[in-house]
Amino acid sequence: MNGSARPGTDAEQRVRLGQRLKATREYLGLSQQQVAERTGIVRSAVSDIERGVRKVEVMELQKLARLYRLPASYFLDEEEAADAGEHALAGLPRTGRPLSEGDRIEVAKFIQYLRARRQAEDEEADGPRPAQSPGRGA
Numbered sequence: 001m002n003g004s005a006r007p008g009t010d011a012e013q014r015v016r017l018g019q020r021l022k023a024t025r026e027y028l029g030l031s032q033q034q035v036a037e038r039t040g041i042v043r044s045a046v047s048d049i050e051r052g053v054r055k056v057e058v059m060e061l062q063k064l065a066r067l068y069r070l071p072a073s074y075f076l077d078e079e080e081a082a083d084a085g086e087h088a089l090a091g092l093p094r095t096g097r098p099l100s101e102g103d104r105i106e107v108a109k110f111i112q113y114l115r116a117r118r119q120a121e122d123e124e125a126d127g128p129r130p131a132q133s134p135g136r137g138a
Contacts, residue, residue: 015052020075022050024068039063 025035032050036043041060048054056064065072099107 010055011052014049014055017056017075018050018052021056021064021068024070024075025050028068030067035064035067038067 025032032043032046035041035046039046039060041049041063045054045060049056049060061072061075065075
């Protein structure tokens with residue numbers, strides 16, 4: 001292997017999966033050792049999976065997804081900019097316990113908050129934008 005993976009190859013998919021698993025673990029403030037202890041996956045295997053040098057078994061991915069409280073589909077998504085929240089929301093209708101009306105309202109409010117936060121972050125990253133004239137939509 002020459003070190004550069006073609007789009008869609010097993011190596012590229014393993015690297016993307018590993019990056020998402022690592023980013024999620026770090027976001028949650030977990031060490032590889034903690035993940036190993038909570039999932040029963042050997043720490044060196046967690047490391048190899050995160051680096052993309054080892055294939056992850058289906059049962060291992062299910063354990064990791066359960067620990068990280070995200071659907072396995074998020075980690076397998078081929079889109080570079082996959083959104084964990086969208087995958088989590090897509091799984092809501094399949095949950096065993098339906099949400100109360102109050103819970104659904106809270107989820108909707110939180111979604112609005114996250115969208116506004118993302119928009120603000122995007123605008124901050126893009127720099128100041130020219131002012132729009134009144135009456136024009138954003």
